[in-house]
Amino acid sequence: MRMIVEMVSELKAFFHPENVAVVGASKTPSKAGHTVIANMLRMGYQGIVYPVNPKAEEVLGFKAYRTVKEIPGKVELAVIVVPAQVVVDVMRDCAEKGVRAVVIGSGGFSEVDERGAELQDEIIKIAHEAGIRVVGPNTSGIVSTPGNFTTTFFPQEKVRRGYASYVAQTGNFATHTMRWITTAEYFGVSRVIGLGNKCDVDDADAIEYLGEDPETKVIAMYIEGFKNARRFLEVARRVVRKKPIIALKGGRTVAGAQAARSHTASLAGDYAIVDAALRQAGVIRAKKYMDLVNFTKAFSLQPLPKGNRVALVMPSGAMGVITADACESLGLEVAKLSKGALQRLTDISPTWIRMSNPVDIWAAAQIQGVEKAYELGMEALLEDENVDAVIATLMLVEGHSTMDLKFILEMNRKYNKPMLITVTGDKQLFEAAKEELETQGVPVYPPLEAACEALAAMAEYMRFRSRETANE
Amino acid sequence: MRMIVEMVSELKAFFHPENVAVVGASKTPSKAGHTVIANMLRMGYQGIVYPVNPKAEEVLGFKAYRTVKEIPGKVELAVIVVPAQVVVDVMRDCAEKGVRAVVIGSGGFSEVDERGAELQDEIIKIAHEAGIRVVGPNTSGIVSTPGNFTTTFFPQEKVRRGYASYVAQTGNFATHTMRWITTAEYFGVSRVIGLGNKCDVDDADAIEYLGEDPETKVIAMYIEGFKNARRFLEVARRVVRKKPIIALKGGRTVAGAQAARSHTASLAGDYAIVDAALRQAGVIRAKKYMDLVNFTKAFSLQPLPKGNRVALVMPSGAMGVITADACESLGLEVAKLSKGALQRLTDISPTWIRMSNPVDIWAAAQIQGVEKAYELGMEALLEDENVDAVIATLMLVEGHSTMDLKFILEMNRKYNKPMLITVTGDKQLFEAAKEELETQGVPVYPPLEAACEALAAMAEYMRFRSRETANE
Numbered sequence: 010m011r012m013i014v015e016m017v018s019e020l021k022a023f024f025h026p027e028n029v030a031v032v033g034a035s036k037t038p039s040k041a042g043h044t045v046i047a048n049m050l051r052m053g054y055q056g057i058v059y060p061v062n063p064k065a066e067e068v069l070g071f072k073a074y075r076t077v078k079e080i081p082g083k084v085e086l087a088v089i090v091v092p093a094q095v096v097v098d099v100m101r102d103c104a105e106k107g108v109r110a111v112v113i114g115s116g117g118f119s120e121v122d123e124r125g126a127e128l129q130d131e132i133i134k135i136a137h138e139a140g141i142r143v144v145g146p147n148t149s150g151i152v153s154t155p156g157n158f159t160t161t162f163f164p165q166e167k168v169r170r171g172y173a174s175y176v177a178q179t180g181n182f183a184t185h186t187m188r189w190i191t192t193a194e195y196f197g198v199s200r201v202i203g204l205g206n207k208c209d210v211d212d213a214d215a216i217e218y219l220g221e222d223p224e225t226k227v228i229a230m231y232i233e234g235f236k237n238a239r240r241f242l243e244v245a246r247r248v249v250r251k252k253p254i255i256a257l258k259g260g261r262t263v264a265g266a267q268a269a270r271s272h273t274a275s276l277a278g279d280y281a282i283v284d285a286a287l288r289q290a291g292v293i294r295a296k297k298y299m300d301l302v303n304f305t306k307a308f309s310l311q312p313l314p315k316g317n318r319v320a321l322v323m324p325s326g327a328m329g330v331i332t333a334d335a336c337e338s339l340g341l342e343v344a345k346l347s348k349g350a351l352q353r354l355t356d357i358s359p360t361w362i363r364m365s366n367p368v369d370i371w372a373a374a375q376i377q378g379v380e381k382a383y384e385l386g387m388e389a390l391l392e393d394e395n396v397d398a399v400i401a402t403l404m405l406v407e408g409h410s411t412m413d414l415k416f417i418l419e420m421n422r423k424y425n426k427p428m429l430i431t432v433t434g435d436k437q438l439f440e441a442a443k444e445e446l447e448t449q450g451v452p453v454y455p456p457l458e459a460a461c462e463a464l465a466a467m468a469e470y471m472r473f474r475s476r477e478t479a480n481e
Numbered sequence: 482m483r484m485i486v487e488m489v490s491e492l493k494a495f496f497h498p499e500n501v502a503v504v505g506a507s508k509t510p511s512k513a514g515h516t517v518i519a520n521m522l523r524m525g526y527q528g529i530v531y532p533v534n535p536k537a538e539e540v541l542g543f544k545a546y547r548t549v550k551e552i553p554g555k556v557e558l559a560v561i562v563v564p565a566q567v568v569v570d571v572m573r574d575c576a577e578k579g580v581r582a583v584v585i586g587s588g589g590f591s592e593v594d595e596r597g598a599e600l601q602d603e604i605i606k607i608a609h610e611a612g613i614r615v616v617g618p619n620t621s622g623i624v625s626t627p628g629n630f631t632t633t634f635f636p637q638e639k640v641r642r643g644y645a646s647y648v649a650q651t652g653n654f655a656t657h658t659m660r661w662i663t664t665a666e667y668f669g670v671s672r673v674i675g676l677g678n679k680c681d682v683d684d685a686d687a688i689e690y691l692g693e694d695p696e697t698k699v700i701a702m703y704i705e706g707f708k709n710a711r712r713f714l715e716v717a718r719r720v721v722r723k724k725p726i727i728a729l730k731g732g733r734t735v736a737g738a739q740a741a742r743s744h745t746a747s748l749a750g751d752y753a754i755v756d757a758a759l760r761q762a763g764v765i766r767a768k769k770y771m772d773l774v775n776f777t778k779a780f781s782l783q784p785l786p787k788g789n790r791v792a793l794v795m796p797s798g799a800m801g802v803i804t805a806d807a808c809e810s811l812g813l814e815v816a817k818l819s820k821g822a823l824q825r826l827t828d829i830s831p832t833w834i835r836m837s838n839p840v841d842i843w844a845a846a847q848i849q850g851v852e853k854a855y856e857l858g859m860e861a862l863l864e865d866e867n868v869d870a871v872i873a874t875l876m877l878v879e880g881h882s883t884m885d886l887k888f889i890l891e892m893n894r895k896y897n898k899p900m901l902i903t904v905t906g907d908k909q910l911f912e913a914a915k916e917e918l919e920t921q922g923v924p925v926y927p928p929l930e931a932a933c934e935a936l937a938a939m940a941e942y943m944r945f946r947s948r949e950t951a952n953e
Contacts, residue, residue, distance in 0.1 A: 121833045164881045179799030185876050185906045189928065193908035231799060259799060264815035265806030268839050272798030298803050298929040326744030327651030327703060327731060331770050334737030343736035361593045367740050404657050409636045434657045436665035456661065457770035
C-alpha cells in the first residue's frame with residue numbers, strides 16, 4: 010500500500026503540476042512547441058509555464074529560458090517536444106535540475122529504428138538514475154481537466170470536466186478522438202494518459218493512479234500489448250473492485266496483430282488468452298472503437314444498475330422486438346414487469362392493446378399525448394422493483410411529436426436507476442435532445458442498439474462486482 | 482415467368498398510380514386522412530387525388546366524393562384510412578367500382594383481437610373474389626420516389642430519389658425511420674413497402690416486384706415472420722442473383738420472439754434455422770437496425786467489389802489496428818499490397834516509416850500536406866490490382882487538417898472500386914463531408930467500424946454471386 014501512495018504522489022505532477030517547462034517551445038504557431046502552450050492556455054492552466062528555447066525571449070507571453078537548468082526555482086514537470094537526438098541532453102538537464110516528471114512528446118525512438126531504440130534506452134537509464142518518471146516518448150501525453158492542464162501538441166479546445174478517464178497506447182484520445190468527444194459528445198473527461206512507447210509509466214501505473222483518483226469514475230483503455238501483463242492484471246483486479254475498467258484490445262486478429270506490430274512493436278499475444286485473462290480480472294472488453302466513448306458516457310453519467318433486468322420503452326413494435334433481441338443477446342434480461350407496473354401501463358393505454366415489456370408506448374401516446382405517455386410509462390417502470398434499468402427510444406418528429414424533455418431530467422434526479430435514451434425521427438431533434446439531456450447527466454445514443462450495448466457493459470460490471478463481494 | 486410479369490403489372494398500381502382515392506380523407510390537419518394527401522403533394526404526386534368523405538366538398542383543393550363508387554371514371558388505387566369496422570363496406574365499394582389495388586392503413590384487425598381477425602378475413606374474401614391486391618391492413622404502406630408517390634399518414638418530407646428499397650413488417654420505414662433517413666442521410670430511396678398484417682401482398686410478392694424493378698438496386702428488409710417461408714426463400718434465391726437482399730430478422734432471441742408475437746402475431750421460428758435458410762438463399766443477414774441504413778447506402782451508391790481484399794487508409798496507427806481487426810473478423814481480407822503500390826506509398830512518406838496495409842497516412846501528410854497525402858495514397862491503392870476496395874478514415878480538424886474533398890469525388894468517378902469513408906476529428910466537419918460526399922455518391926460513416934461492416938456485406942454478396950455463377 011505504501012508503494013501505491015508513493016506512486017500516486019509521484020504521478021500527481023503529470024496531472025496537477027504547479028509549473029511546467031516546455032522544452033522546444035516555439036513562437037511559430039504551426040509548431041508543436043507552440044500548440045502545446047496554446048492548449049494549456051485554452052485549458053485554463055493556472056500554473057507557471059517556462060518555455061525553453063535557446064533563441065526566444067518569450068513564447069505566448071511567458072519568459073523563455075535557454076535551458077531547463079536556467080529556470081529559476083523548482084520545475085515540477087517538463088514537456089519535451091524537441092527532436093529525438095536532442096532529448097537525451099534535455100533529460101540530463103532535467104536530472105541535474107531535479108525535475109521528477111517528464112512527458113516526452115517527440116517521436117523517433119523505438120517505434121522507428123535501432124538507433125531510436127538506443128536513444129530510448131539512454132533516456133530510460135538517465136530516468137532511473139535520477140528518479141524521473143517518464144510518460145512517453147512518442148505521445149501526445151496528458152489531459153487533466155481537474156488540473157486545467159494538457160501536454161498535447163494537437164490543437165485542443167477546452168475539454169468538459171467529468172469523470173471518464175482514458176489510458177491509451179495511442180495518442181488518439183488526446184488528439185482527434187478528443188476532438189470528436191468535445192464536438193460530438195457532452196459528457197466530461199477527467200484524465201487522459203497517452204502512454205506512447207511506455208519507456209517508464211505503463212498501463213499498470215496509469216490504472217493504479219486512476220484507481221485512487223477521486224476525479225475518475227470509469228477508466229477506458231486502448232491496449233495493443235502489455236509491458237508486464239501479470240502486473241497489469243494484478244492491478245486491474247484491484248482497481249475494478251472500486252471502479253470499472255473498459256478495454257479495447259487492438260490486435261485481436263492476425264491482420265490486426267500485424268498492424269499492431271508495426272504500430273507499437275507490440276506482440277499482441279493470443280487474443281483468446283488475453284481476453285480470458287481480462288475477463289477474469291473483471292475488465293469489460295469493448296468490441297468497437299466507439300464503445301470507449303459510448304460505454305464510458307453511460308458509466309460516468311448514470312448510477313450502476315442493481316441487476317440486469319431492463320425495461321424498454323419504444324415508439325414502435327418493431328423497435329421493441331429489435332431492442333429485446335439486442336438486450337437478450339448482450340446478456341441483459343428483458344424484465345418481467347410487476348403486476349402494479351403493468352396495471353399502470355394498461356391504465357394509460359387504449360383498451361385494445363395488451364401491455365408488456367418491451368412497452369409499445371405509441372398506443373398510450375394517442376390518448377395521453379406523446380410527452381405524458383412517455384412520462385407516465387417511464388415512471389411506472391422506474392418505480393417497478395422488477396426493473397433495474399430503463400432504455401427509452403423517443404420518437405421526435407418536427408410538427409408531429411416533440412416533447413419538453415424536462416420530465417426526463419426530473420426522473421433522472423428522482424430515481425437511482427440508470428436511464429439511457431435513444432432517439433428516432435428527425436436527426437436535428439436527436440442532436441438537440443442529446444445536448445439538453447447529456448449536459449444534465451442523461452446519456453443519449455443514436456438508434457438503436459448502442460444504448461443496449463452500454464447498459465450491458467454496466468450490468469456485466471455489476472455481475473462481476475457481486476461475484477467479488479460474494480467471494481470475500 | 483408469365484406469373485411474375487402479371488404480378489409485376491398488378492403491383493405497379495401501388496407505386497405509379499395514375500389516380501388515387503383516399504377513403505377517409507379529412508380537412509382536419511391532424512387526421513391521417515389529411516396527412517396522407519398532404520404527403521402526396523409534398524412528394525410531388527402528379528396524378529389525380531380523389532378524396533372520399535361523405536361530409537366534405539373538397540380536401541386540400543381536390544373535389545371530394547361521398548363514396549368510391551361516385552368517383553367518375555376508373556380508380557387505380559384506393560388508400561383506406563377509415564376505422565376498421567367501416568373498411569369492409571369500403572372494400573365492397575372498391576370491388577363494385579373495379580378498383581384493383583388497395584392500401585389499408587387502418588389498424589384494428591388481426592393485430593388486435595378476434596373480432597379484428599374476422600373483419601380481416603372478410604376483407605380477404607372480398608379481395609379474392611374481386612381480384613383486388615391489398616397492402617395491409619395496419620400499415621403506413623407505400624413510398625415510391627419514381628412515382629412521386631406515398632400512402633403514408635405520418636408527416637413525411639420529400640424523399641430523395643435513389644436505388645435503395647425497403648420491405649418491412651413494420652411501418653418504421655415509411656414513418657420515423659424514413660424521417661431519420663431524410664434528415665440524417667443523403668442516399669436516395671426508391672420504394673418502401675410496409676407490409677402490415679400481410680393479408681394479401683407479402684414479403685415474397687414485394688421482393689419479386691423489386692427484383693424486376695429497374696429503380697431498385699438493393700432491397701433491405703425487416704422481417705418478423707413469414708406467411709409462406711418456402712415461397713419467400715424460393716423467390717429470394719432468384720432475386721439475389723440480380724440484386725442484393727439485406728434482411729434483419731426480428732425475434733432472434735426468446736425475448737425478441739415474445740415481443741414479435743405481441744407485435745405482429747408472428748411466430749419467429751428457431752432463428753438458427755431461419756438464419757441458415759436465409760444464408761443459403763444468399764440473403765445478407767443484418768445484425769443491427771442501422772445496418773439496414775448503413776449497408777443499403779453502400780450498396781446503392783458504390784460499385785460491388787470484385788473480391789474481399791480491402792486497403793485501409795488511416796490517420797493513426799491505432800485506427801489501422803482497429804479497422805484491420807474489424808475487417809478480418811468480418812470476413813474481409815486486409816490486402817497484401819503489390820510492390821508497385823508499396824513503392825508509391827514509400828515515395829510519398831518520410832524515410833523512417835515502413836509502409837504496409839493498413840496505411841498510416843499521417844507520416845506522408847507531414848511531407849505532402851494532408852490532402853495530397855490522402856489523394857496520392859488512395860490513388861496508389863485504387864490502382865493496385867491486389868486491392869478490391871478502399872476504406873479511408875479522414876482526419877478533419879478545424880484549423881489543423883481540413884481538405885477540399887473534390888479529389889475523392891474525382892477518384893469515385895475514375896475508379897470502379899468501392900470506396901467507403903469514415904471521419905475522425907470534428908463532428909461538424911464529419912457532417913459537412915458526409916453531405917458533400919454522399920450527395921455525390923460516396924458513402925460516409927461515423928468512426929470507426931460501420932464502414933467495415935458495410936463493405937463486408939458487399940463482399941459477402943459477391944462471394945455468394947461468384948459461387949452461384951460457378952455452379953451454373
